[in-house]
Amino acid sequence: MAVDNMLAGLAPHLPDELFTTLMESAELRIERIVSYGHASPPGLWYDQVRHEWVMVLKGAARLRLEGEAQPVEMGPGDFLNIPAHKKHRVEWTTPDEPTVWLAVHYGG
């Protein structure tokens, strides 16, 4: 069976965040997101119809969740479950290396 790697072939620069669907079924979609100093555009909040379980594999990021005083700092191995319609945005990702996220979208 074919093995793929989440961390292989990362581009040295990325004009935009890179979203890749790794697996999709009726129940869920597993996605890799690569950020490289990117943040959500000013004023943009993600408001998703599905739940999202998200983990940082590499790099560093700061996530803002609506209604919460403090942003969430995330590094390798950190994970979080974001319920459907919980508005959130990426405030910051490190400019020093790619930040690789695994996102599992489900239910909702």
Add this chain to the structure above:
Amino acid sequence: MAVDNMLAGLAPHLPDELFTTLMESAELRIERIVSYGHASPPGLWYDQVRHEWVMVLKGAARLRLEGEAQPVEMGPGDFLNIPAHKKHRVEWTTPDEPTVWLAVHYGG
């Protein structure tokens, strides 16, 4: 919101593999597995009713899938989708450090 870490608090030794459910919903179950030189008992094959998307976060492992001539070598970032009822076993995990797996069980 609470952030947890997949790689934190790994025990220096493990008598048995450690299975921890990180998130469970109607659609899926996300599990962390920590192996430390463990392998599936001789002759044991996993035959699961659900599909399993599995990734190695840290360490090294060798997976055997029924009917395939070659085992699958896995290291950090490697992932694989194992369909329901595709029999498989862990032939080897490195004795040098904990091997941390993320498994997403779904459908089936």
